[in-house]
Amino acid sequence: MTELEYFLKPAKLTELKRIFKPAKRVNNCVVALREVVLHAREIEKTGKEVLKLNIGDPNKFDFDTPPHIRKALREAVESRYNFYAPAEGLPEFKEAVARREKKVNNVEIDPEKIVATSGVSEGIIFVVSALLNPGEEILVPGPTYSPYEAFTRYMDGIPIPYSCDEENAWQPEIDDLRKKITEKTKALLIINPNNPTGALYDKKTMKKMIDIAGEYNLLVLSDEIYDLIVYEEQRTSTASLSKDVPVLGLNGFSKVYLAPGWRMAYIYLHDPPDLMGEIWEGILKVARARLSACTPLQKACVAACDGPHDFVQEMVSKLRKRRDYTTKRLNEIEGISCVEPRGAFYAFPHIHDLKGAKTDKEFVLKILKEKQVLFVHGSGFGKKYGKNHFRTVFLPPIEILEEAFNRLEEFMQSR
Ligand SMILES: Cc1ncc(COP(=O)(O)O)c(C=O)c1O
Secondary structure, rough: OOOHHHOOOOOHHHHHHOOOOOOOHHHHHHOOHHHHHHOOOHHHHHHOEEEOOOOOOOOHHOOOOOHHHHHHHHHHHOOOOOOOOOOOOOHHHHHHHHHHHHHHHHHOOOOHHHHHEHHHHHHHHHHHHHHHOOOOOEEEOOOOHHHHHHHHHHOEEEEEEEEEEEHOOOOOOHHHHHHHHOOOOOEEEEEEEOOOOOOOOHHHOOOOHHHHHHOOEEEEEEEEEOOOOEEOOOOHHHHHHHHOOOOEEEEEEOOOOOHHHOOOOEEEOOOHHHHHHHOOOOOOOHHHHHOOOOHHHHHHHHHHHOOOOOOHHHHEEEEEEEEHHHHHHHHHHHOEEEOOOEOOOOOEEOOOOOOOOOHHHHHHHHHHHHHEOEEEEEHOOOOOOOOOEEEEEOOOHHHHHHHHHHHHHHHHHOO
16 A cells, blocks of 8 residues: 555545546657657666767767857846847847858848747747647648647647658658648748758758649748758749748757757748738737747857857868768668768658567667667657657767667677
């Protein structure tokens, strides 16, 4: 008998357990990349060290927030930037973001059409909650960064994946996208460069997607959090290509500026036809309800926007070597193939031989248990389009990648 059972009658305890159930909506809020960590913790409890290639956090490896940005944060705190910021963001933050978007992405954004958020993650919640009525749909890439699906379902909306073609460097399949549009579709999500596939979309494909959005009166949601992390081709931002289709951009400081723990990001609206006033007001209402994003961090991000950007080149050249190594090693392993990523820091290899596992999740968990390497199962990024894949980051130094892929290779050869 537990201590609690000693004090409460079993019938009472059963009744209380029945009453204290979470709301059903939380069942819809599942994000694979965080869930697998729980399995890794169990392994770690047994004293074994796990090589974690599951999370897109550069600062867990040999990358750090640039000194001028860290200094700006210390100065902000010392200059009493510790008050509540306006709900939509500090004016100087919004102006700096507008300058950055002009410089980096060649888009003119009115600072009044920018909202500071605590991570793009909060931005996703704002956008989805201001946009969707129950039963309404958002087109998301298949596979996709899973919080877009999780939060859409959480808000009683329906994420509809459109196919991205692995054979064609994971470019979106325009015909499939068109077929998935219904009278309930409200928006089309583009993540470029893409997580989990590492795809970088070509200009022609981007234009076609924007045109389709225009044809069917859809709002374009454009996640550009990896905008400067590209390896070969020049990237084109969605808003810079859109003349008359409204674009809600989501971007932030977690990846390019190497400050994921700061949780700083922004939403902007690029709306030449001026159609989105009410939805923008809806986003502002949600922003006001949560008071504000962190004030000193907003102030420090002004330095990130306006300061030197040469650290980005250093980061990208380091990552390019790790990307090359990752693609080569994965393609050498029998039973696995991997499309070369062109942006971000993820590879999304295909598992052709699950080695007796029934699903990609079981495959990934077996590798974790037997070889202590943590990847994320592909179906966690979309049941259909992520199936029989896994996602790895290529953020760690080559020695760690080498050890991880050696262990993966041993696993594949051992059965
Ligand atoms: C495509 C994409 N959007 C958003 C996020 C989350 O960003 P933030 O740290 O700003 O919440 C990530 C994190 O991995 C991501 O890959």
